[in-house]
Amino acid sequence: MISLMKNLKPYRLYVILVVVLTMAAILLELNLPTLMANVIDIGIVNRDIPYILKTGGLMIACSIASILLTISVMFFSSRASMGFGRDLRRKLFVHVESFSLQEFERIGPSSLITRTTNDIKQVQDVLTMMMRMMTRAPLMLIGGIMMAVSRDAFMSLIFLIALPLLAGTIYAITRKSIPLFGELQRRTDKLNLLLREGLIGVRVVRAFNRVAYEKQRFQEANESFRDTGIRVGQSMALMFPVMMIIMNFTQIAIIWIGATRIDAGLMQVGNLMAFLQYASMILFSLIMLSMMLVMVPRAQVSARRINEVLEQLPLIVDPKPGSSAQANLQRGHVEFRNVTFRYAGAEKPALEGISFRAVPGQTTAIIGSTGAGKTSLVQLIPRFYEAEDGEVLVNGVDVRLQTQEELRSSIGYVPQKAVLFSGTVAENLRFGSEHADDAALLAALETAQALNFVQEKEGGLHAKIEQSGANLSGGQKQRLSIARALVRKPDIYIFDDSFSALDYATDARLRKALKREAGSAAVIIVAQRISTVVEADQIIVLNEGRMAGIGTHAELLQSNEIYQEIVASQLSPEGEEIA
Structure with a gap:
């Protein structure tokens, strides 16, 4: 998949803008829990209304700015990914046009259609998610941990248990799912092949009363595709419930330990609420990464199939420039x-x-x-x-x-x-x-x-x-x-x-x-x-x-x-x- 990323070169400015704007949005979002803690611990505790209004206004300004930056990120990432998909489809089509009939017969028209449409769409969707989340999630994870530690280092020890559990769950599930994605794409090829044959040969099918037979063939391929899709869905369905359980138990632990520390005078209420916000950011960033890990394996399979076509060298090639002969001496012979x-x-x-x-x-x-x-x-x-x-x-x-x-x-x-x-x-x-x-x-x-x-x-x-x-x-x-x-x-x-x-x-x-x-x-x-x-x-x-x-x-x-x-x-x- 990395080899396909060179097609992003014309859109590097958009990619840079996405990274910069995402960093700015994350910095603003990371500042919000701290401001909220100050409102509670300083403004509410001291009944300082002007401070509450001032800090609250700053929170609103940060939120609006973050929303505008996020919209800009979505715009530029969409422009880059859609342009990438367009260029890759054109590149693939032009390359296929250079094939001799032998290469066409080896890969097959149905598979070439799937690779030019469905497979490129998979890679394009993952690229969009990567630009929006792969930049955002690590920054939010690192920033959230740093801010949480700065709030209460002792409470941050909870993450030493929660984060490995989440990472282990994601790894186990995606490792099982990766082979299924390749199988799903092959089932898609088979489905397209039968559909194409049925539509092109509809007159023959009807003339020989083989409609029922063709329906059965398509039904078997369709059910095979469905069953593979269900197996993929079943393996991935465990991910989010398990992550939510870990996330909820983590928040319970934070509230329980935080309450005892507040009772002991070691922590303020505003700090606990800010810590909960940072914990949510950290765990949510892992959920975003897991969503990427759900999509990346399938995109990797699609990328391999696209590269298989792009790396297929045509057997029939033109002579090197300057070595071609002028065919004008015996025209028509x-x-x-x-x-x-x-x-x-x-x-x-x-x-x-x-x-x-x-x-x-x-x-x-x-x-x-x-x-x-x-x-x-x-x-x-x-x-x-x-x-x-x-x-x-x-x-x-x-x-x-x-x-x-x-x-x-x-x-x-x-x-x-x-x-x-x-x-x-x-x-x-x-x-x-x-x-x-x-x-x-x-x-x-x-x-x-x-x-x-x-x-x-x-x-x-x-x-x-x-x-x-x-x-x-x-x-x-x-x-x-x-x-x-x-x-x-x-x-x-x-x-x-x-x-x-x-x-x-x-x-x-x-x-x-x-x-x-x-x-x-x-x-x-x-x-x-x-x-x-x-x-x-x-x-x-x-x-x-x-x-x-x-x-x-x-x-x-x-x-x-x-x-x-x-x-x-x-x-x-x-x-x-x-x-």
């Missing part, structure tokens, strides 16, 4: 040289010994059975993953020698699953090029065969798109994803099975328009349909991660057995595609 790739923890490579070239003005199609490695292959081009062996060259330069921004700026990528963001049609298309004007957006929509349905929507380019494109069909989402890539006007187009939701007529029109639009760019298409790849300049056949053949449709139809099987499974004996 893609080349694989004996590339092998495997996912983290996998026994077998997903791709092995892949070599081919894709050049501008040509279409390269990739086809193969499910799990053959088609998507894995195209994800190596924008360097979403790192090749284990061999070289992937884009624009004539190894992708590892280019910055990720430079590399991806030359690629128009349409993923297998169409991803749209909440906003307008225009805002989604401008992900491809933020400075594109409306004319460029309409041209891209026309090429992607999406212009008609966009114009039919209320607002046209400014029509609202719900989260994940929930108000669009699968085919509409795919066409908007294709239009987004076209807006970019890149050197290389990658379509990862991006025509699967289109009917045959729309597919044919789109490919024809795409050939005109992307005539000078290299086009790489991953597809399942023979009709989508039949006109490609070269077709790569993948089988279990290896290249089983490369050539035109006619060449492969004559010489490649796997390609023949794929064609036979999709075409009728008359040569027509099976719907």
Whole structure:
């Protein structure tokens, strides 16, 4: 948790103000019992009304000043802690954005969301409490003890028994609770995971009548979270009753011993009342410290989880400044040289010994059975993953020698699953090029065969798109994803099975328009349909991660057995595609 405190550096002035103002407020509060003792022992005993009024007025002034200082402390501590939370969330988000897909898969989206929201909130709340109480409680404890000893050193011996009892209770309870806080955060991750899956997959759940099953899964996770929370609450619930018992018995002892000393003439009534006030301050400061100790363990767990993300170095990094190569000699060229790739923890490579070239003005199609490695292959081009062996060259330069921004700026990528963001049609298309004007957006929509349905929507380019494109069909989402890539006007187009939701007529029109639009760019298409790849300049056949053949449709139809099987499974004996 200490390592996160460096993010407080921009707010050090606020922190200094909190400490200074807290010290001033404590000094004023510590003076109040002494003034009250003087009112009783001097003013009331001597019936000195002017002295009572004067000292009482001073007490009121001290109280008002202390209240104003405390309000200022709350203001500055809130400003510092809220700014700290904002900066840490931004830092975490920016760092996560640098992750490769491998780091995302290792930690998981649900856990990343929890760490960015709930865990940072825990640390932020504790920071607020620390600035308000961790400064106040020790000062009040030390000051209270000093003032109590100055009032009556003999009576102060009571604290030698009360304070160790309180400290021992706090230590025993927090030591038992710390492991439970970590477990509680893990239960939170699980709960978020199931909630996210249930909401995203609600259509599948309902289609297969698995609502009851999902309810049961969520109920089990929810009850597990509840049970862990109860165990935490039970362990912490003992703290305050035990502390109050010790505090009350301490006050009883003070009154009893103080009464005997007053009776013996060794102590005045005002001194006893002041001593009781100081005793309350001392014990209350310990209660404040115990409240911190309740929150700090959970915040420490959260801080460890945040640091785990911040300390996770991305596997894919840009080359050092000055060492990146200029990729301008062969714009639009893609080349694989004996590339092998495997996912983290996998026994077998997903791709092995892949070599081919894709050049501008040509279409390269990739086809193969499910799990053959088609998507894995195209994800190596924008360097979403790192090749284990061999070289992937884009624009004539190894992708590892280019910055990720430079590399991806030359690629128009349409993923297998169409991803749209909440906003307008225009805002989604401008992900491809933020400075594109409306004319460029309409041209891209026309090429992607999406212009008609966009114009039919209320607002046209400014029509609202719900989260994940929930108000669009699968085919509409795919066409908007294709239009987004076209807006970019890149050197290389990658379509990862991006025509699967289109009917045959729309597919044919789109490919024809795409050939005109992307005539000078290299086009790489991953597809399942023979009709989508039949006109490609070269077709790569993948089988279990290896290249089983490369050539035109006619060449492969004559010489490649796997390609023949794929064609036979999709075409009728008359040569027509099976719907």
